[in-house]
Amino acid sequence: MKSRPRILAASSAGVVLLGLGLTACGGGGDEKTADGAGFEAAVGKVVNPSDKKGGTLRMAISSDIESTDPGDMYYAWSTNYVRLYSRMLLTYASKPGDEGRKPSPDLAEGLGVPSADKKTWTYKLRRGMKYEDGTEIKAKDIKYAVARTFDRAVLRHGPSYFSNVLDAKGYKGPYKDKNLDNFKGVETPDDYTVVFKLKDPFTEFNELVNFSGQTAPVPQDKDKGERYGLHPISSGPYKWEKDYQPGKGGTLVPNSNWDQSTDTNRKQLPARIETIAGLNAEELDNQLLKGQIHVDLAGSGVQDNARKSILTDPKLKAQADNPPGGFHWYNPIDMKVVPNLECRKAMVWAADRDAMWRAYGGDVGGEIATSIMPPDVEGREKGTDYYTKAEKGYKGNVEEAKKSLAACGKPQGFETTMIYREDRPKEKGVAIALQQSLARVNIKLNLKGFPANTYTSDQAGSPSFMQKNNVGIGTFGWLSDWPTGYGYLWALSDKAAILPSGNVNIAQIDDPQINEAWKKSYTTVDAAERAKLYNMIDDRLRSQAAYMPNVYAKSLLFRPSTLNNVFFHKGFGMYNYSTLGVTQ
């Protein structure tokens, strides 16, 4: 198909105006033309199903991949991408719809089997699985892969769950202690059995194993520490042609030692997969819309200019999807800075939810949030609106806000600072909306923007900074590690999650009811019962006005017509990458 060329160099002012106007024409609609499968066609089903081989799949990203080492990556798109060249014990099923968010066996024969006390989890490896050089993958390689994640000075980016939950008795990782026998957190009684030993019971261990690339096998003699990511050894359908070049990219070519019959979650269709890093974001969108780039790796949707082009052109819109990406953009209220519940309630009552939602682009940008957990979290309930209404057009309740202020002992209002990422216009828009709406009840918000690269470490993520600078509220967004209440809420709400830097429990909530619920959840076997606990925690976070819900983000994703097997994957919150093909 030939799409009409679009010029994306519209002025910023024009984009803003169009963005406001477009809130009405996004979302919904089922435009379908001869050239595209239809708007939202890849949500819930596969677009262009095909097993046709050949062609070059071109993927690009405007920044860079955090690391190509399967053990050293955290972003959802990284763990989506890594499946092209790595297999793990478990991985998300490559299926559209709800099935995609469930753990499924990959190198393992089945899901992990827990002991009665949920402190030991056993996985059986399939036999005959091979690396790119033809050597067989053994249990000790999985053990080594997990062991190396214990050295947080070398593998810095990846999740730290294994080092937190495994009973490794002070093990420092294989770079400081070369004898793998000293690592007691994982045992390998034979070549095909991997046994994880936990410090405490944990019922969601399969989800933990499933969500990251950290159980992708690494042969100890091939490990190069933090430089392993420049050329990781493949166990998946593709292998690296040459070293990955940070900031530039790399090329994947088919791995002849991968066996399709053992892998239901991947395909080996394109003859080459080229990854381009550091491509200007506007240029990336231009090339995506023309089909010169097939996939925007980051998976967070197109920029404002491309959004305008897509939503105003039925042909382009028929090649787009606008699903919830899994992020909830909310506003944490620091309970150490604003300790009085009534004062926090006043802030929530006065908030203009409609303006905050519009700052994120209205219907196309997302859905007005009720609970802290976004809708795609398993077992999540919509919950009660505390001190607000999750409705379009709701401008806040000034009277209730004033009552709360009086109850808080500050009928004349108070002053605090609100922070946001200055290079994110939507966050700035939310901050301005809040500043204006809270000013109606004399709550003065002093707005301060900070660079995104220091925001989560030095400002919002630093409790001492928040307190020292009287920062009562900020903007933030969170995506669950895995789609359960634990995967989403733990870091936001457990007292153990409050950290001196890089802190995500920005509200600094240390609530006995919540802490107790977390403890109980670790030993609750039934998923539905656990979901009840998670919903209770979510409810408590809102009733304590620790977090102000805002918007469940939606991404506007574009799929060129030459891209095959495209579907939105609920586990990753973007298109699935491991089964894609291209039509030349």
Added chain:
Amino acid sequence: MIAFILRRLGGAVLLVFIISAVTFLIFFGLPKLAGTTTDDMAARFAGKSPTPEALAAIKERFGFDQPLAVQYGNFVKAAVTGDTYDTGVEKIDCPAPCLGYSFRTNQSVTDQLVDRFPITLSLVVGAAVIWLLVGVSIGVLSALRRGSLFDRAAMMIALAGVSLPIYFTGLLSLAFVVHQWGLLPPVSYSSFADNPFKWASALILPWITLAFLYAAMYARLTRAGMLETMSEDYIRTARAKGLPERTVITKHALRASLTPLLTVFGLDIGLLFGGAVLTERTFSLKGLGSLALDGVVGSDLPVVLGTVVTASLFVVVANLIVDLLYGVVDPRVRHS
């Protein structure tokens, strides 16, 4: 002459040293004064929700806990004598001049600079040829036809060239030339040695975009210089002697006008060799400017320091060469 060059080289080394110290203080010292803790610095390199143990390990590994003087001393020592870096499994040699090791890309900064420089060199040399040819020619013609339609049109375009930022002209040229009209393929750099044609076709748009800005400036500078020179007594004398107009313009007027142009050219080339940040970013060229920007955005302090020191070195060397060329261009300098 040799003493002059040695003296200037000595000064250049001192200048680069001072620039490195100032840059170090800006990026390593000022954040501390602003309240950034070593935990915060470590957290920038850690994943989500880093534990205190993880932060401690990163601080120790990166040396954030060491006094600033020690950290700067280590940088200078590595630059002079080289260094080795531990990747966890192996030691990597970084021979002098070692400008540090990036903990974002896990590569030596010097290697990255060497890898990226050919792209910046290709961009800058090509653009410089265009802007010198176009800018100086237009400047001369405008001066000779002062007040004509050509002069006014040229100066108006020059004003636009100087005023419009590269990220605007660059994106506009990409949108029309590549995407709307399809006259050129998307910019994708290929080395000259691999495929000279692909190299040139990938760079033609960045060359023109960068040259548009500089040609405009050079046209205005040349015009002003030429107008001033053409009113000098020795030009009148040359004409009175019956020299052909072409000789008067090229051998006398233009040559004298070139001296201030050469000064500006030296500075421009030096600065651009340090990285044409906006052009590289707009056209997704992975040169030194792009590397510097990635360093700043990613808080990759060794890369920031390495690119700034390299850029300052280019400026200093370019100025030294310009000083030497003065004598060649202007006989009055040689004789004095």
